[in-house]
Amino acid sequence: MTGSRMRYTWRMDSGTACPKATGPRVAVDIVIFMVREGRLKALLIKRGAPPFQGRWALPGGFLKEDEGLDEAARRELREETGVADVYLEQLYTFGNPRRDPRGRVLSVSYFALLPAGSAAAPPAVPLRRAENSRAFGDGGPLLAAGGDAEEAAWSDAYDPPQLAFDHAAILDYARQRLRWKLDWTTVGFGLVPSRFTLTELQRVFEAVLGKRLDKRNFRRKVLALGVLRPTKGSRTEGLTRPARLFEFSAAKFERLRERGVLFPF
Amino acid sequence: MTGSRMRYTWRMDSGTACPKATGPRVAVDIVIFMVREGRLKALLIKRGAPPFQGRWALPGGFLKEDEGLDEAARRELREETGVADVYLEQLYTFGNPRRDPRGRVLSVSYFALLPAGSAAAPPAVPLRRAENSRAFGDGGPLLAAGGDAEEAAWSDAYDPPQLAFDHAAILDYARQRLRWKLDWTTVGFGLVPSRFTLTELQRVFEAVLGKRLDKRNFRRKVLALGVLRPTKGSRTEGLTRPARLFEFSAAKFERLRERGVLFPF
């Protein structure tokens, strides 16, 4: 048996004095992925307050009363990046009693996928010497509760700096999950804007998987899914032959669900 | 915006008077799977106290202070079934603010796999008219905090009775995850005792997938994994030719990890 044998007291009321709902605090942390410069990046925040002041950490904040988990994650996401309507999936809940030196804090972690080229996010900066400041400002990030001087930057997801708390494990896990799902589901389309060329899509897959793919095989496979619709448009990258723009066809989704190809959840 | 705009206050101390750690309460609920009578079953508990008194629910209880999530899940599992050292995996965290009528309760859900034929678990009883009483008794189940008259029974996992809270969704999700992982990982071996015949293993797979499998293909596939070692022993099921007993060879695991076949986590 560990030290505390106490069982929480339970009360039906909700908004009054203590002791009321006495549980651990719950943080919602998000791994926000995006492909930039041909690499998979994750958004990090520099903590402005102890503990781990000055350390990089995942964006996140505390769950509010009467707020759902997904809702909280979307709120954080919006606060950090200004985006809504992106792919968001719950990852795992980390609950080591010592993961936060301040006391008991669970972290319900999520991962989100931002389309390559999205605006409303901090510029890509080599994180080791990040000098960029906050590049957004509606509600302000919650993470450094009480802190100020924050920075946000896109870090290489495969080579992050030292992170606060157990955020390194969270990031690792998110990377793993993303890679795993990339092959068996359609999450990959979440990393690409609504209209994209097949080469762009391939670059995104390559960035996540960390290896080159064969152009012909990739195109065949992705087209065989039957969820891409060619548009009339094309995009000319530099001074060369224009590439056809495709878009994601939500209509053709259901066939895949049945095959179990889509997100299993 | 929802009603409460309050942000939790944060204090460094931990064990004193309130206001201290003010977060939602956190329950740990477990879907305990087992194959019996050729069907996939899940262990359910009849609630002895409101809310949902008399309703069936997943076994579970509240997270204790200073207790890790996995630790809590294992404790619950031990309390409900007496077993330890079985496959246990975190499933998902359910956080709808209205999921518990008493107030805010998160449910960190797990699923566990018990080897077919394990003792120390309630007898199989048609759940609709379950008459069996508690068949175990070290700490006693935590779930019906304050309740008494509990029962436990194995329900068909594909056709459960009406469940309390959002436990139906949790069970659904667990079934889905189990099925999904069965093909791509080695979780299936968690549902089988340490030594088993190939037919027993096949029956378990069939119960989970809900369909018949071809004997020859099944054997080829499962042997091709290279993680089964034939033992000297055999088991004679009834009055017929004895079947070879196999065991799981943990040694040959690592090859699979690399191929990504093992649990992705």
Add this chain to the structure above:
DNA sequence: ACAAAAGTGTTGAGAGTACACCCATGC
């Protein structure tokens, strides 16, 4: 005409699926 990326087919290997008969044992 040339540079630069877009686009396109074929072949071989391995995995999955469908399918039917002989074998060892207890009675």
Add this chain to the structure above:
DNA sequence: GCATGGGTGTACTCTCAACACTTTTGT
């Protein structure tokens, strides 16, 4: 010797991986 489950092999299909050249455009 027979009933019962244990155990085995082959052919077809499909998916995946390897591999190189022609086309279109802007300069």
